Amino acid sequence: MPLLDAREVHGGYGGMNILNGVDMAIEADQIGVIVGPNGAGKSTMLKAIFGQLNVTQGDILLRGEPIQNLPTNRLVELGMGFVPQEHNVFPSLTVKENLEMGAFLKPGNVKRMLSKVYEFFPPLHEKRHQPAGELSGGQRQMVAMGRALMAEPELLLLDEPTAGLSPKYMYEIFDRVKEVNAAGVGILMVEQNAKQALAIADKGFVLAAGQNRFTDTGQALLADPDVAKSFLGG
Template sequence: MSLLNATQVQGGYGGMNILKGVDMAIDKEDIGVIVGPNGAGKSTMLKAIFGLVQVTDGDILLRGESIRNRQPNELVHLGMGFIPQEKNIFPSMTVEENLEMGAYIKPRTTARMLEKIYSFFPDLKQKRKQPSGELSGGQRQMVAMGRALMTEPTLLLLDEPTAGLSPLYMQEIFDRIVEINKAGVGILMVEQNAKQALAIATKGFVLASGQNLFTDTGEKLLNDPDVAKSFLGG
Protein backbone atom coordinates (compact mmCIF):
# COMPACT_ATOMS: atom_id res chain seq x y z
CA MET A 1 0.00 0.00 0.00
CA SER A 2 1.41 3.39 -1.01
CA LEU A 3 1.83 6.11 1.59
CA LEU A 4 0.19 8.56 -0.82
CA ASN A 5 -1.79 7.62 -3.91
CA ALA A 6 -3.45 10.33 -5.98
CA THR A 7 -5.42 9.22 -9.03
CA GLN A 8 -6.87 11.36 -11.82
CA VAL A 9 -7.02 14.43 -9.58
CA GLN A 10 -8.85 17.42 -10.99
CA GLY A 11 -9.28 20.72 -9.19
CA GLY A 12 -8.40 24.37 -9.01
CA TYR A 13 -9.70 27.77 -8.05
CA GLY A 14 -13.01 29.51 -8.66
CA GLY A 15 -14.54 26.59 -10.49
CA MET A 16 -11.68 26.39 -13.01
CA ASN A 17 -9.71 23.16 -13.10
CA ILE A 18 -5.96 23.74 -13.15
CA LEU A 19 -5.37 20.04 -12.47
CA LYS A 20 -6.75 17.91 -15.26
CA GLY A 21 -6.23 14.34 -14.16
CA VAL A 22 -2.95 14.08 -12.21
CA ASP A 23 -1.63 10.74 -10.93
CA MET A 24 0.99 10.43 -8.19
CA ALA A 25 2.04 7.69 -5.79
CA ILE A 26 4.88 7.61 -3.27
CA ASP A 27 5.93 5.34 -0.42
CA LYS A 28 7.45 6.40 2.89
CA GLU A 29 10.96 5.67 1.63
CA ASP A 30 10.46 7.89 -1.41
CA ILE A 31 11.54 11.40 -2.25
CA GLY A 32 9.04 12.51 -4.88
CA VAL A 33 9.81 15.60 -6.94
CA ILE A 34 7.32 17.54 -9.07
CA VAL A 35 8.83 19.64 -11.85
CA GLY A 36 7.50 21.41 -14.92
CA PRO A 37 7.00 24.85 -16.45
CA ASN A 38 5.32 27.75 -14.68
CA GLY A 39 1.56 27.32 -14.60
CA ALA A 40 1.76 23.53 -14.90
CA GLY A 41 -0.18 22.98 -11.66
CA LYS A 42 2.74 21.88 -9.49
CA SER A 43 1.98 23.91 -6.37
CA THR A 44 -1.75 23.49 -6.97
CA MET A 45 -1.27 19.72 -6.72
CA LEU A 46 0.47 20.03 -3.35
CA LYS A 47 -2.32 22.30 -2.11
CA ALA A 48 -4.96 19.88 -3.36
CA ILE A 49 -3.33 17.08 -1.39
CA PHE A 50 -3.25 19.26 1.74
CA GLY A 51 -6.88 20.38 1.45
CA LEU A 52 -6.12 23.96 0.38
CA VAL A 53 -7.56 23.56 -3.13
CA GLN A 54 -10.93 22.01 -3.95
CA VAL A 55 -10.65 18.62 -5.66
CA THR A 56 -13.52 18.20 -8.10
CA ASP A 57 -12.73 14.71 -9.41
CA GLY A 58 -10.40 11.82 -8.75
CA ASP A 59 -9.21 10.73 -5.31
CA ILE A 60 -6.29 11.10 -2.92
CA LEU A 61 -5.46 8.30 -0.49
CA LEU A 62 -3.19 8.49 2.55
CA ARG A 63 -2.22 4.97 3.66
CA GLY A 64 -5.28 3.68 1.79
CA GLU A 65 -7.76 6.14 3.33
CA SER A 66 -9.40 8.81 1.19
CA ILE A 67 -8.42 12.33 2.26
CA ARG A 68 -10.03 14.16 -0.64
CA ASN A 69 -11.00 17.67 0.49
CA ARG A 70 -10.20 16.99 4.14
CA GLN A 71 -9.31 20.05 6.22
CA PRO A 72 -5.60 20.78 6.70
CA ASN A 73 -5.84 20.52 10.50
CA GLU A 74 -7.28 17.01 10.10
CA LEU A 75 -4.44 16.06 7.77
CA VAL A 76 -1.84 17.22 10.29
CA HIS A 77 -3.40 14.84 12.83
CA LEU A 78 -3.25 12.08 10.21
CA GLY A 79 0.50 12.57 9.82
CA MET A 80 0.96 15.12 7.05
CA GLY A 81 3.08 18.26 7.12
CA PHE A 82 3.03 21.11 4.58
CA ILE A 83 5.58 23.88 4.12
CA PRO A 84 4.43 26.70 1.82
CA GLN A 85 6.94 28.66 -0.23
CA GLU A 86 6.24 32.00 1.44
CA LYS A 87 5.23 33.24 4.89
CA ASN A 88 6.22 29.94 6.44
CA ILE A 89 7.69 31.24 9.72
CA PHE A 90 6.74 33.72 12.46
CA PRO A 91 9.56 36.29 12.02
CA SER A 92 9.12 38.05 15.37
CA MET A 93 9.31 34.78 17.30
CA THR A 94 12.61 33.14 18.17
CA VAL A 95 13.73 29.98 16.40
CA GLU A 96 12.76 27.86 19.40
CA GLU A 97 9.36 29.53 19.75
CA ASN A 98 8.66 28.79 16.09
CA LEU A 99 9.56 25.16 16.60
CA GLU A 100 7.46 24.89 19.76
CA MET A 101 4.47 26.21 17.81
CA GLY A 102 4.82 23.15 15.60
CA ALA A 103 4.29 20.82 18.55
CA TYR A 104 0.85 22.20 19.45
CA ILE A 105 -0.90 18.86 18.79
CA LYS A 106 1.73 16.85 20.69
CA PRO A 107 2.92 19.08 23.56
CA ARG A 108 4.36 16.17 25.53
CA THR A 109 6.83 15.43 22.74
CA THR A 110 8.21 18.97 22.53
CA ALA A 111 11.52 18.44 24.34
CA ARG A 112 12.28 15.19 22.52
CA MET A 113 11.39 16.60 19.10
CA LEU A 114 13.41 19.79 19.67
CA GLU A 115 16.52 17.68 20.15
CA LYS A 116 15.68 15.73 17.00
CA ILE A 117 15.20 18.93 14.97
CA TYR A 118 18.47 20.33 16.30
CA SER A 119 20.21 17.12 15.21
CA PHE A 120 18.92 17.71 11.66
CA PHE A 121 19.70 21.44 11.75
CA PRO A 122 22.64 22.20 14.10
CA ASP A 123 22.61 25.86 12.99
CA LEU A 124 19.20 26.28 14.58
CA LYS A 125 20.38 25.11 18.00
CA GLN A 126 23.04 27.83 18.00
CA LYS A 127 20.46 30.45 17.03
CA ARG A 128 17.51 29.12 19.02
CA LYS A 129 17.05 32.36 21.01
CA GLN A 130 17.35 34.62 17.98
CA PRO A 131 14.28 36.11 16.21
CA SER A 132 13.64 34.03 13.09
CA GLY A 133 13.24 37.14 10.96
CA GLU A 134 16.94 37.93 11.49
CA LEU A 135 18.10 34.66 9.94
CA SER A 136 19.35 34.06 6.41
CA GLY A 137 16.91 32.70 3.83
CA GLY A 138 18.36 29.21 4.13
CA GLN A 139 18.13 29.24 7.92
CA ARG A 140 14.52 30.48 7.77
CA GLN A 141 13.72 27.55 5.51
CA MET A 142 15.27 25.23 8.09
CA VAL A 143 13.01 26.74 10.75
CA ALA A 144 9.95 26.13 8.55
CA MET A 145 10.98 22.53 7.92
CA GLY A 146 11.77 21.98 11.57
CA ARG A 147 8.41 23.32 12.70
CA ALA A 148 6.57 21.00 10.30
CA LEU A 149 8.61 18.05 11.57
CA MET A 150 7.66 18.76 15.20
CA THR A 151 4.34 16.96 14.62
CA GLU A 152 6.23 13.79 13.59
CA PRO A 153 4.66 13.54 10.12
CA THR A 154 4.94 10.46 7.94
CA LEU A 155 4.57 12.60 4.81
CA LEU A 156 6.12 16.04 4.30
CA LEU A 157 5.00 18.32 1.45
CA LEU A 158 7.43 21.10 0.45
CA ASP A 159 6.63 23.89 -2.00
CA GLU A 160 9.82 25.28 -3.58
CA PRO A 161 12.08 24.71 -0.55
CA THR A 162 15.17 26.20 -2.23
CA ALA A 163 13.53 29.22 -3.92
CA GLY A 164 15.80 32.25 -3.73
CA LEU A 165 18.58 30.48 -1.84
CA SER A 166 22.29 30.63 -2.59
CA PRO A 167 23.81 27.48 -4.18
CA LEU A 168 25.43 26.65 -0.83
CA TYR A 169 22.17 26.75 1.10
CA MET A 170 20.31 25.03 -1.74
CA GLN A 171 22.61 22.04 -1.43
CA GLU A 172 22.31 22.15 2.36
CA ILE A 173 18.50 21.98 2.14
CA PHE A 174 18.65 19.08 -0.33
CA ASP A 175 21.08 17.23 1.96
CA ARG A 176 18.75 17.69 4.92
CA ILE A 177 15.76 16.50 2.87
CA VAL A 178 17.66 13.27 2.13
CA GLU A 179 18.51 12.89 5.83
CA ILE A 180 14.90 13.47 6.90
CA ASN A 181 13.70 10.93 4.35
CA LYS A 182 16.19 8.34 5.63
CA ALA A 183 14.75 8.91 9.11
CA GLY A 184 11.40 7.56 7.86
CA VAL A 185 9.52 10.55 6.43
CA GLY A 186 8.11 10.37 2.89
CA ILE A 187 8.79 13.52 0.89
CA LEU A 188 6.84 15.13 -1.94
CA MET A 189 8.12 18.48 -3.15
CA VAL A 190 7.76 21.01 -5.92
CA GLU A 191 11.10 22.38 -7.07
CA GLN A 192 12.28 24.79 -9.77
CA ASN A 193 15.89 23.63 -9.45
CA ALA A 194 14.88 20.55 -11.39
CA LYS A 195 18.25 18.93 -12.09
CA GLN A 196 19.42 19.09 -8.49
CA ALA A 197 16.05 17.92 -7.16
CA LEU A 198 15.74 15.00 -9.57
CA ALA A 199 19.26 13.94 -8.58
CA ILE A 200 17.96 13.07 -5.08
CA ALA A 201 14.51 11.89 -6.19
CA THR A 202 13.41 8.28 -6.18
CA LYS A 203 10.31 9.33 -8.11
CA GLY A 204 9.83 12.27 -10.44
CA PHE A 205 6.69 13.76 -11.93
CA VAL A 206 6.86 16.18 -14.85
CA LEU A 207 3.63 18.18 -15.13
CA ALA A 208 2.51 20.35 -18.03
CA SER A 209 -0.89 22.02 -18.41
CA GLY A 210 -2.23 20.22 -15.35
CA GLN A 211 -1.38 16.70 -16.51
CA ASN A 212 1.38 14.13 -16.12
CA LEU A 213 3.76 14.39 -19.06
CA PHE A 214 6.44 12.05 -17.66
CA THR A 215 6.56 9.86 -14.54
CA ASP A 216 9.66 7.82 -13.70
CA THR A 217 12.59 7.58 -11.32
CA GLY A 218 14.59 10.75 -10.87
CA GLU A 219 17.60 9.14 -12.54
CA LYS A 220 15.67 8.08 -15.64
CA LEU A 221 14.05 11.50 -16.01
CA LEU A 222 17.47 13.16 -15.78
CA ASN A 223 18.72 10.92 -18.56
CA ASP A 224 15.63 11.23 -20.77
CA PRO A 225 16.57 13.47 -23.73
CA ASP A 226 12.98 14.68 -24.17
CA VAL A 227 12.78 15.75 -20.52
CA ALA A 228 16.22 17.33 -20.68
CA LYS A 229 15.45 19.29 -23.82
CA SER A 230 12.07 20.58 -22.70
CA PHE A 231 12.43 21.02 -18.93
CA LEU A 232 16.08 20.81 -17.83
CA GLY A 233 17.70 23.26 -20.21
CA GLY A 234 19.80 20.62 -21.97
Protein backbone atom coordinates (compact mmCIF):
# COMPACT_ATOMS: atom_id res chain seq x y z
CA MET A 1 0.00 0.00 0.00
CA PRO A 2 1.47 3.40 -0.95
CA LEU A 3 2.04 5.96 1.77
CA LEU A 4 0.30 8.55 -0.41
CA ASP A 5 -2.06 7.66 -3.24
CA ALA A 6 -3.81 10.50 -5.09
CA ARG A 7 -6.22 9.44 -7.82
CA GLU A 8 -7.87 11.58 -10.48
CA VAL A 9 -7.68 14.70 -8.31
CA HIS A 10 -9.61 17.76 -9.47
CA GLY A 11 -9.67 21.05 -7.61
CA GLY A 12 -8.91 24.74 -7.69
CA TYR A 13 -9.98 28.14 -6.47
CA GLY A 14 -13.21 30.06 -6.75
CA GLY A 15 -14.97 27.36 -8.73
CA MET A 16 -12.21 27.20 -11.37
CA ASN A 17 -10.32 23.93 -11.65
CA ILE A 18 -6.53 24.04 -11.79
CA LEU A 19 -6.09 20.30 -11.24
CA ASN A 20 -7.76 18.22 -13.93
CA GLY A 21 -7.31 14.62 -12.90
CA VAL A 22 -3.86 14.30 -11.31
CA ASP A 23 -2.56 10.89 -10.23
CA MET A 24 0.33 10.65 -7.80
CA ALA A 25 1.57 7.87 -5.50
CA ILE A 26 4.72 7.33 -3.44
CA GLU A 27 5.85 4.65 -1.02
CA ALA A 28 6.96 5.38 2.53
CA ASP A 29 10.65 5.11 1.65
CA GLN A 30 10.53 7.24 -1.49
CA ILE A 31 11.26 10.79 -2.59
CA GLY A 32 8.70 12.07 -5.09
CA VAL A 33 9.38 15.18 -7.16
CA ILE A 34 6.79 17.26 -9.03
CA VAL A 35 8.09 19.36 -11.93
CA GLY A 36 6.57 21.22 -14.86
CA PRO A 37 6.09 24.72 -16.29
CA ASN A 38 4.68 27.67 -14.38
CA GLY A 39 0.93 27.34 -13.93
CA ALA A 40 1.00 23.56 -14.31
CA GLY A 41 -0.66 22.99 -10.93
CA LYS A 42 2.41 21.78 -9.02
CA SER A 43 2.02 23.82 -5.83
CA THR A 44 -1.75 23.55 -6.15
CA MET A 45 -1.43 19.78 -5.93
CA LEU A 46 0.54 20.03 -2.69
CA LYS A 47 -2.10 22.36 -1.28
CA ALA A 48 -4.84 19.94 -2.30
CA ILE A 49 -3.05 17.13 -0.47
CA PHE A 50 -2.61 19.32 2.61
CA GLY A 51 -6.24 20.44 2.75
CA GLN A 52 -5.61 24.02 1.67
CA LEU A 53 -8.00 23.96 -1.27
CA ASN A 54 -11.19 22.12 -2.05
CA VAL A 55 -10.85 18.82 -3.88
CA THR A 56 -13.96 18.58 -6.05
CA GLN A 57 -13.36 15.12 -7.50
CA GLY A 58 -11.02 12.18 -6.95
CA ASP A 59 -9.43 10.58 -3.91
CA ILE A 60 -6.37 11.28 -1.78
CA LEU A 61 -5.37 8.40 0.47
CA LEU A 62 -2.80 8.39 3.27
CA ARG A 63 -1.88 4.79 4.17
CA GLY A 64 -5.11 3.73 2.45
CA GLU A 65 -7.39 6.13 4.37
CA PRO A 66 -9.17 8.98 2.55
CA ILE A 67 -7.95 12.42 3.65
CA GLN A 68 -9.18 14.84 0.98
CA ASN A 69 -10.61 18.08 2.36
CA LEU A 70 -9.67 17.31 5.96
CA PRO A 71 -8.53 20.33 8.03
CA THR A 72 -4.78 20.85 8.12
CA ASN A 73 -4.46 20.29 11.89
CA ARG A 74 -6.06 16.86 11.45
CA LEU A 75 -3.61 16.04 8.65
CA VAL A 76 -0.69 16.93 10.94
CA GLU A 77 -2.15 14.59 13.56
CA LEU A 78 -2.36 11.86 10.93
CA GLY A 79 1.32 12.21 10.09
CA MET A 80 1.72 14.86 7.44
CA GLY A 81 3.97 17.93 7.41
CA PHE A 82 4.00 20.83 4.95
CA VAL A 83 6.64 23.49 4.27
CA PRO A 84 5.31 26.35 2.10
CA GLN A 85 7.57 28.23 -0.26
CA GLU A 86 7.18 31.65 1.36
CA HIS A 87 6.61 33.04 4.85
CA ASN A 88 7.70 29.73 6.34
CA VAL A 89 9.51 31.00 9.45
CA PHE A 90 8.66 33.38 12.28
CA PRO A 91 11.45 35.95 11.74
CA SER A 92 11.32 37.56 15.20
CA LEU A 93 11.48 34.23 17.05
CA THR A 94 14.75 32.42 17.65
CA VAL A 95 15.61 29.28 15.73
CA LYS A 96 14.84 27.17 18.80
CA GLU A 97 11.49 28.90 19.34
CA ASN A 98 10.58 28.34 15.69
CA LEU A 99 11.34 24.66 16.04
CA GLU A 100 9.38 24.34 19.28
CA MET A 101 6.34 25.79 17.51
CA GLY A 102 6.33 22.71 15.31
CA ALA A 103 5.75 20.39 18.26
CA PHE A 104 2.56 22.02 19.51
CA LEU A 105 0.60 18.80 18.93
CA LYS A 106 3.26 16.65 20.63
CA PRO A 107 4.73 18.80 23.41
CA GLY A 108 6.20 15.80 25.21
CA ASN A 109 8.53 15.13 22.29
CA VAL A 110 10.21 18.56 22.14
CA LYS A 111 13.58 17.66 23.67
CA ARG A 112 14.02 14.45 21.70
CA MET A 113 12.91 15.99 18.40
CA LEU A 114 15.07 19.09 18.87
CA SER A 115 18.06 16.79 19.18
CA LYS A 116 17.02 14.93 16.04
CA VAL A 117 16.49 18.14 14.03
CA TYR A 118 19.90 19.46 15.10
CA GLU A 119 21.42 16.21 13.82
CA PHE A 120 19.81 16.78 10.42
CA PHE A 121 20.73 20.48 10.36
CA PRO A 122 23.88 21.14 12.43
CA PRO A 123 23.97 24.90 11.61
CA LEU A 124 20.66 25.32 13.45
CA HIS A 125 22.19 24.14 16.72
CA GLU A 126 24.93 26.75 16.43
CA LYS A 127 22.35 29.48 15.72
CA ARG A 128 19.56 28.22 17.99
CA HIS A 129 19.41 31.46 20.00
CA GLN A 130 19.50 33.74 16.94
CA PRO A 131 16.32 35.26 15.43
CA ALA A 132 15.35 33.28 12.34
CA GLY A 133 14.97 36.49 10.36
CA GLU A 134 18.73 37.08 10.59
CA LEU A 135 19.63 33.78 8.91
CA SER A 136 20.59 33.21 5.29
CA GLY A 137 17.90 31.93 2.92
CA GLY A 138 19.27 28.41 3.04
CA GLN A 139 19.34 28.35 6.83
CA ARG A 140 15.80 29.72 7.03
CA GLN A 141 14.73 26.84 4.78
CA MET A 142 16.40 24.45 7.23
CA VAL A 143 14.39 26.03 10.06
CA ALA A 144 11.16 25.60 8.12
CA MET A 145 11.91 21.96 7.35
CA GLY A 146 13.04 21.34 10.92
CA ARG A 147 9.86 22.83 12.36
CA ALA A 148 7.74 20.52 10.19
CA LEU A 149 9.81 17.54 11.33
CA MET A 150 9.19 18.37 14.99
CA ALA A 151 5.71 16.82 14.66
CA GLU A 152 7.30 13.53 13.48
CA PRO A 153 5.54 13.30 10.11
CA GLU A 154 5.51 10.16 7.99
CA LEU A 155 5.06 12.30 4.88
CA LEU A 156 6.72 15.68 4.35
CA LEU A 157 5.47 18.03 1.60
CA LEU A 158 7.98 20.63 0.39
CA ASP A 159 6.98 23.50 -1.90
CA GLU A 160 10.01 24.82 -3.83
CA PRO A 161 12.52 24.21 -1.03
CA THR A 162 15.46 25.61 -3.03
CA ALA A 163 13.73 28.66 -4.55
CA GLY A 164 16.07 31.65 -4.55
CA LEU A 165 18.98 29.74 -3.03
CA SER A 166 22.56 29.66 -4.26
CA PRO A 167 23.77 26.43 -5.93
CA LYS A 168 25.69 25.61 -2.75
CA TYR A 169 22.57 25.78 -0.58
CA MET A 170 20.47 24.05 -3.23
CA TYR A 171 22.68 20.97 -3.05
CA GLU A 172 22.83 21.27 0.75
CA ILE A 173 19.02 21.20 0.98
CA PHE A 174 18.82 18.24 -1.41
CA ASP A 175 21.37 16.37 0.73
CA ARG A 176 19.27 17.04 3.82
CA VAL A 177 16.14 15.86 1.97
CA LYS A 178 17.89 12.56 1.23
CA GLU A 179 18.93 12.20 4.88
CA VAL A 180 15.42 12.89 6.16
CA ASN A 181 14.03 10.36 3.71
CA ALA A 182 16.63 7.76 4.73
CA ALA A 183 15.50 8.26 8.34
CA GLY A 184 12.02 7.04 7.42
CA VAL A 185 10.09 10.09 6.18
CA GLY A 186 8.43 9.97 2.77
CA ILE A 187 9.03 13.15 0.76
CA LEU A 188 6.93 14.81 -1.93
CA MET A 189 8.30 18.08 -3.22
CA VAL A 190 7.69 20.64 -5.93
CA GLU A 191 10.96 21.88 -7.43
CA GLN A 192 11.99 24.46 -10.01
CA ASN A 193 15.52 23.02 -10.24
CA ALA A 194 14.07 20.09 -12.10
CA LYS A 195 17.20 18.26 -13.28
CA GLN A 196 18.88 18.32 -9.87
CA ALA A 197 15.66 17.30 -8.09
CA LEU A 198 14.88 14.43 -10.46
CA ALA A 199 18.42 13.16 -9.90
CA ILE A 200 17.49 12.35 -6.27
CA ALA A 201 13.89 11.29 -6.99
CA ASP A 202 12.56 7.76 -6.75
CA LYS A 203 9.38 8.92 -8.49
CA GLY A 204 8.95 11.92 -10.77
CA PHE A 205 5.72 13.57 -11.88
CA VAL A 206 5.73 16.02 -14.80
CA LEU A 207 2.58 18.15 -14.76
CA ALA A 208 1.24 20.44 -17.46
CA ALA A 209 -2.14 22.19 -17.49
CA GLY A 210 -3.17 20.40 -14.32
CA GLN A 211 -2.61 16.91 -15.68
CA ASN A 212 0.11 14.25 -15.66
CA ARG A 213 2.26 14.40 -18.79
CA PHE A 214 4.91 11.93 -17.63
CA THR A 215 5.25 9.72 -14.56
CA ASP A 216 8.30 7.52 -14.05
CA THR A 217 11.42 7.13 -11.96
CA GLY A 218 13.56 10.25 -11.68
CA GLN A 219 16.36 8.67 -13.73
CA ALA A 220 13.97 7.54 -16.48
CA LEU A 221 12.52 11.03 -16.79
CA LEU A 222 16.00 12.56 -16.99
CA ALA A 223 16.85 10.13 -19.78
CA ASP A 224 13.61 10.71 -21.74
CA PRO A 225 14.31 13.02 -24.71
CA ASP A 226 10.69 14.22 -24.83
CA VAL A 227 10.82 15.26 -21.17
CA ALA A 228 14.21 16.91 -21.67
CA LYS A 229 13.08 18.83 -24.74
CA SER A 230 9.76 20.03 -23.36
CA PHE A 231 10.43 20.48 -19.65
CA LEU A 232 14.13 20.39 -18.85
CA GLY A 233 15.55 22.88 -21.31
CA GLY A 234 16.89 20.44 -23.90
